[in-house]
Amino acid sequence: MRATAKAHTNIALIKYWGKRNEELILPTNSSLSVTLDGFYTETTVHFKEDLKRDIFTLNKEEITNIAYDRVTNYLDLFRNYANKQGVFAEVHSINKVPTAAGFASSASGFAALAAASAKALQLHLTDEELSRFTRQGSGSACRSIYGGFVEWEKGQRDDGMDSFAIQIAPQDHWDIRVAAVVLTAKEKDVSSRIGMKRTVDTSVFYDGWLESLPKDLQEIKEGIMACDFEKVGAIAEANCLKMHATTLGAYPPFTYWQDTTMTVMQTVQQLRKNNIPAYFTIDAGPNVKVLYLPEDEQRVLDKLQNTEGVSEVIVSKVGNGISYV
Amino acid sequence: MRATAKAHTNIALIKYWGKRNEELILPTNSSLSVTLDGFYTETTVHFKEDLKRDIFTLNKEEITNIAYDRVTNYLDLFRNYANKQGVFAEVHSINKVPTAAGFASSASGFAALAAASAKALQLHLTDEELSRFTRQGSGSACRSIYGGFVEWEKGQRDDGMDSFAIQIAPQDHWDIRVAAVVLTAKEKDVSSRIGMKRTVDTSVFYDGWLESLPKDLQEIKEGIMACDFEKVGAIAEANCLKMHATTLGAYPPFTYWQDTTMTVMQTVQQLRKNNIPAYFTIDAGPNVKVLYLPEDEQRVLDKLQNTEGVSEVIVSKVGNGISYV
Known part of the structure; x- marks a missing residue:
């Protein structure tokens, strides 16, 4: 027992x-x-x-x-x-x-x-x-x-x-890495539960979101099986942008982003312009998670840690499932 | 001639x-x-x-x-x-x-x-x-x-x-005012012509955008006729957010916003929390235009001019049409 x-x-x-x-x-x-x-x-x-x-x-x-x-x-x-x-x-x-x-x-x-x-x-x-x-x-x-x-x-x-x-x-x-970028703390206006429900009930973009998902899912699975980082990253980032766009079409509209969220998004896009494959994803809150490959870890972390509004960067590898102690 | x-x-x-x-x-x-x-x-x-x-x-x-x-x-x-x-x-x-x-x-x-x-x-x-x-x-x-x-x-x-x-x-x-908030200059990645076309051709949100417009138009016209500032402002701001959301559902996704764009959006929302009716709208670029009433001008301008990333605020009244000199 x-x-x-x-x-x-x-x-x-x-x-x-x-x-x-x-x-x-x-x-x-x-x-x-x-x-x-x-x-x-x-x-x-x-x-x-x-x-x-x-x-x-x-x-x-x-x-x-x-x-x-x-x-x-x-x-x-x-x-x-x-x-x-x-x-x-x-x-x-x-x-x-x-x-x-x-x-x-x-x-x-x-x-x-x-x-x-x-x-x-x-x-x-x-x-x-x-x-x-x-x-x-x-x-x-x-x-x-x-x-x-x-x-x-x-x-x-x-x-x-x-x-x-x-x-x-x-x-x-596949050994990919995820950096959790913690922003200088601010309060969340809309909880994820409430935001999700408001979006489903009112967003003019919700149908477009749903219709776009089967293709995203199929392609990201192909990308994962092939360990194609750029494919997986690009799909994940675009999917996250679509999810957050649905909140802008809700009534009343809202966003989980803050200005510093956008600063980190710009940093990640800057990394890509410098030929470092890095992609972001964002859940129902202001913080950003950045996907990258092990060999780029130092350069990605240097850039993120030196981004304005970032208070902490916490790194994670791919984890395992349930274990019993 | x-x-x-x-x-x-x-x-x-x-x-x-x-x-x-x-x-x-x-x-x-x-x-x-x-x-x-x-x-x-x-x-x-x-x-x-x-x-x-x-x-x-x-x-x-x-x-x-x-x-x-x-x-x-x-x-x-x-x-x-x-x-x-x-x-x-x-x-x-x-x-x-x-x-x-x-x-x-x-x-x-x-x-x-x-x-x-x-x-x-x-x-x-x-x-x-x-x-x-x-x-x-x-x-x-x-x-x-x-x-x-x-x-x-x-x-x-x-x-x-x-x-x-x-x-x-x-x-x-109706005497309403528009403040053009000029941000510290950055380059625009995607022109409005190109962005518009990419959105029409690829955005999963374009149908939702179009379907939502007749209601927006009808209601904003009612608001204008009634000089109902909060109604007009809220519809304009929501419409702008929807327009910008369509770019996030385009492929490849893009945005005209920068972190400082979002800072100004937050400032405007802060003004409303302080019971000053102010609303933003944004065209295909990073700068923000703020709608407000004449009696709030000083407080709105003080707040905008003291927002980080703002280089200049230019005020305008409602103008007239074509004139011949």
Whole structure:
């Protein structure tokens, strides 16, 4: 009844941007990510017959706010599946995802929580089953089950049984790097959940976004299989620009970018003008992630660290999937 | 055979962004602008029987490059219409449009050239006819025929006979102000002509852009008639954001924005948070134009002039249409 799992976060190269079912967390489009070894969550779940309620600590501090509710509601999925209603758990998470870096800690968080819960309850889930469970905690978390390059297939069914992630290529397939560029902290005006929903509901560009994705997905998978960095980078960067353009067509319009976001985008384009292949991607926040090849690491980091408005650059390699400790 | 005309530039609140016919300059969508009194071109056209070729001076310097070809080709339209083939002209233009401000001097330039040419040849054109002629020099110029608030109706016909501008409200209808925010000069990577064409040809958002325009146009006209500044400003700003979003969905994607563009956008949003109604609009370049009301002028200018990356702020009122000197 006790297990510990470790999961890494991931960064989407083809963005997940919109739900077709809010409750089951079913996406409007398939997405594709790379798992990152630099950032992870390690979680121990211990189901105990004598507990009166769930207990949740994050980085050794007890959590009692809305995050607690989200965890305890999520554990119900596993309790129901295992017929263990009323059996509460102690959940202890250590989060090595710097939230300032704009990585959604929910991805590694729910992947580790799902894996530890399933193991503690001896559910013997397949990866596919585990990914489906994880998806219901946080959409992008379902991709963090695997290492390397991962696709989340949106699926067609209303019950979500065909909406889960699969591995496209393992961690050792290709050594690319991701630099998380942390900007001097500013507040986010619109959360990713709210922004996603407003975009789906109101953006005049949402149909154009969706229609453009099958081609992006097919081509980036070809690029990954061929280890064609320029192809993968160009598609990822264009996909990110399209995702962010959809927010400008929402009503009221909004953007996650700040002026310093644009400064880093310009720096990356400058690197390319100097023949260093580097590409950016940006999630629902102001921070920028930069993709590059190992041999260019020093030049890329020098340039990023010397860009105005950058407070920190954190480097990551391609990471592996769930592991049990 | 000699006439002098003065025309003001205009700034679009609903953008002209794409041609359905490159040669006749027929737009894919109707647009709406305000004519600005701060920026104008004054042009004298003198047709002379004894000239061997056209002569064109701009701000007292003789022009012999591609701008000369554009002017002389444009004069052919009038020569053909007036049956004066082979009669060349001296054209002297004084341009009071700071090109650094990112105002297309082609709008006031071709409006003044058209008006002076037509008068010199005693063509006695209606405003509608003059606007159609002007459109063939530079699309947005057809709106500079009139003062105040002007709509360019895209028209349906292949020959462009129904594609011309009309006045929505005259200059004295409403006293709003436009501040042209000039950024520390950087080069434009993609010209507006090229950018427009790439967007029409490749942007996954172009259909969404077009479909959203009839509502924008109808509502902004209601706002102008009612002198509802917040309504007009919000629609103009959202329309500008949509136009710029289409470039992010083009292939290859591009943007006219720079980091300092975004800094000014943030400044304007900050003004609104401080209950000063101010809205931005941006053409196919990095500079920003800010709409505000006369009573807020000092506070708006103080804030803009103290924004990082701003080199100059030039203020304009609503201007009048073509005048003859």
